[in-house]
Amino acid sequence: MLTELLQGSDAGGFIIIRDSASCSGRHLLKSFINAALNREEDVHVLGFEVSEEELKGSPVQRLHFHNAYSDPLGWTDQPTFTVHQFCLEELAHLLKQTSHPKPATLVIDSLSWILRHVSPPAVCATLHQLRKGGAVRAIVALLHGDMHQRGTVGSVCHLASSVITVAPGMKGGDAVAKITKRSKSGKVVQDEDIFTINNDLTVVIQSKHSQVGHKQADPEEQEMDPTAHLTFNLRLSNKEREAKEKLALPFVFSKEKKTALLHSSPGSGRILYEPDANDDYDQEDPDDDLDV
Amino acid sequence: MFTELNSILNTTPDSFTQGEFILLSDRQSDASFLIHHFLSLYLRARCKVCFLGLVQSFNHYSAIGQRLGVSLTQAKEKGQLVFLEGLKESLSVLIPQDTETGTRAMDFLRDPAVGLKSLYEFVRSGATSSGVGGREADGGEEWGPPVLLVDDLSVLLSLGVSTGAALDFSHYCRATVCSQLQGNVVMLARSDGRREEEEDGDDEGSERLLRGLTHQCSLTLQVQGLPTGFCRDIHGQVEVCWRRRQGDEQYKQKKLFQYKVHDKGASFFAPGTSSAVL
Numbered sequence: 001m002l003t004e005l006l007q008g009s010d011a012g013g014f015i016i017i018r019d020s021a022s023c024s025g026r027h028l029l030k031s032f033i034n035a036a037l038n039r040e041e042d043v044h045v046l047g048f049e050v051s052e053e054e055l056k057g058s059p060v061q062r063l064h065f066h067n068a069y070s071d072p073l074g075w076t077d078q079p080t081f082t083v084h085q086f087c088l089e090e091l092a093h094l095l096k097q098t099s100h101p102k103p104a105t106l107v108i109d110s111l112s113w114i115l116r117h118v119s120p121p122a123v124c125a126t127l128h129q130l131r132k133g134g135a136v137r138a139i140v141a142l143l144h145g146d147m148h149q150r151g152t153v154g155s156v157c158h159l160a161s162s163v164i165t166v167a168p169g170m171k172g173g174d175a176v177a178k179i180t181k182r183s184k185s186g187k188v189v190q191d192e193d194i195f196t197i198n199n200d201l202t203v204v205i206q207s208k209h210s211q212v213g214h215k216q217a218d219p220e221e222q223e224m225d226p227t228a229h230l231t232f233n234l235r236l237s238n239k240e241r242e243a244k245e246k247l248a249l250p251f252v253f254s255k256e257k258k259t260a261l262l263h264s265s266p267g268s269g270r271i272l273y274e275p276d277a278n279d280d281y282d283q284e285d286p287d288d289d290l291d292v
Numbered sequence: 293m294f295t296e297l298n299s300i301l302n303t304t305p306d307s308f309t310q311g312e313f314i315l316l317s318d319r320q321s322d323a324s325f326l327i328h329h330f331l332s333l334y335l336r337a338r339c340k341v342c343f344l345g346l347v348q349s350f351n352h353y354s355a356i357g358q359r360l361g362v363s364l365t366q367a368k369e370k371g372q373l374v375f376l377e378g379l380k381e382s383l384s385v386l387i388p389q390d391t392e393t394g395t396r397a398m399d400f401l402r403d404p405a406v407g408l409k410s411l412y413e414f415v416r417s418g419a420t421s422s423g424v425g426g427r428e429a430d431g432g433e434e435w436g437p438p439v440l441l442v443d444d445l446s447v448l449l450s451l452g453v454s455t456g457a458a459l460d461f462s463h464y465c466r467a468t469v470c471s472q473l474q475g476n477v478v479m480l481a482r483s484d485g486r487r488e489e490e491e492d493g494d495d496e497g498s499e500r501l502l503r504g505l506t507h508q509c510s511l512t513l514q515v516q517g518l519p520t521g522f523c524r525d526i527h528g529q530v531e532v533c534w535r536r537r538q539g540d541e542q543y544k545q546k547k548l549f550q551y552k553v554h555d556k557g558a559s560f561f562a563p564g565t566s567s568a569v570l
Contacts, residue, residue, distance in 0.1 A: 073464075
């Protein structure tokens with residue numbers, strides 16, 4: 001899904017790249033800028049944390065860098081862009097300065113700097129108004145997730161249509177991107193990609209589910225068939241199976257056995273009984289009520 | 293100047309990367325021996341050094357500098373070294389004398405909420421001008437790129453400055469010294485290693501300052517004690533982490549070393565190869 005986000009197919013999107021001290025998301029941000037420039041779009045960068053040379057080596061025509069790095073708080077006499085200018089009117093004025101007819105892409109590096117000086121509700125309101133107003137086509141922002149309270153990070157990420165959380169990968173050059181994307185219909189899709197960034201700022205996705213796939217294959221392989229390599233034969237042929245089913249078990253009482261026991265066969269001894277005077281001869285069969 | 297550390301970092305007094313922000317940090321340990329290394333390295337490299345010594349007196353650094361082969365007194369007289377002795381200046385703020393000769397750098401002690409703008413002004417004037425001591429008329433020597441050393445930044449948190457203000461100060465120092473003047477910045481930030489809870493929520497904390505500085509820097513040296521405990525021959529371990537991409541390097545490079553501090557320096561070696569063990 002990282003490739004789709006880089007291609008920028010949906011307009012009005014707000015992408016947040018969330019990084020931490022252990023893994024910087026700035027290279028991915030540069031890849032997004034590069035992808036937007038390759039699509040012939042105008043890109044406006046609000047640079048608070050890095051200078052222009054660091055972000056983009058040589059000046060590019062469609063890339064407008066607004067220098068908020070050298071004096072973001074107005075400590076010198078002539079600040080170019082201060083953090084307190086981060087509001088809808090100033091930003092709209094800034095974006096109108098270019099003569100490109102199509103709305104531009106706004107890149108913010110970084111949102112954490114702004115959140116340290118402007119209250120989170122104001123920042124959220126400005127971002128929301130920017131998206132709705134149509135002044136920008138898309139916003140891509142870098143956020144340092146470990147520099148704010150969880151509530152602040154959660155509120156800002158809630159505004160975004162996609163959040164990419166960058167973490168260090170298993171091997172040295174890799175990084176893992178966990179992506180959560182909210183579409184306009186409300187459906188939420190989550191994905192995880194392992195990627196590296198080349199020197200020309202193109203993103204190479206490693207095999208996505210390589211780690212997950214390994215885990216699934218292993219339990220199946222381990223369940224081996226215990227009857228596979230025996231020295232004796234456990235299987236039955238068809239004739240043997242029929243003979244087995246026909247066999248009458250010794251202590252199961254079937255009809256044939258009952259009649260054989262109750263009606264003695266001819267030739268065996270007969271019992272003659274002459275009752276005495278003292279005998280209480282009952283004609284009834286005491287076993288009559290047995291249900292056998 | 294520790295020669296082994298120079299070879300690890302690939303620096304010599306004659307050639308070092310410019311525009312670097314180096315963060316020295318420690319967690320329940322003492323990384324101040326690295327400050328002496330960088331001080332002597334940059335003085336030998338004939339850079340203009342601005343040193344904010346907030347935790348020790350000038351004589352302390354001078355004595356250790358002599359053991360490492362540099363004379364701070366001479367450098368200060370020649371105008372190469374601009375030294376802010378934080379302990380002495382803070383006294384003049386708290387006990388104002390009639391003759392105000394000190395700088396306004398430590399004014400944040402009066403009102404910490406104001407921030408560190410005056411300290412930044414001191415740094416800017418120290419790094420840019422060539423004759424702070426009023427000796428510009430005699431055609432002073434040409435020094436190399438400016439270097440700012442701070443020992444240490446986290447003590448400001450104990451003096452009432454907020455983490456945000458300290459991060460703003462380090463941002464402005466980086467913007468001026470690293471990007472504009474192509475010099476280097478070395479800052480020491482200490483932490484007591486307490487893990488803050490997730491919902492700690494407030495602005496303060498040495499861990500938050502460390503994280504913010506890590507985001508800004510290009511090279512970190514983290515000093516920690518050995519995980520197995522105290523050892524007489526190995527004083528701890530240093531993790532060196534390069535954050536910026538240099539040339540063809542694709543990833544963030546990390547290296548771990550163990551060290552031992554001597555009388556006249558410190559030796560660094562790969563884990564397990566201490567001379568006491570081999």
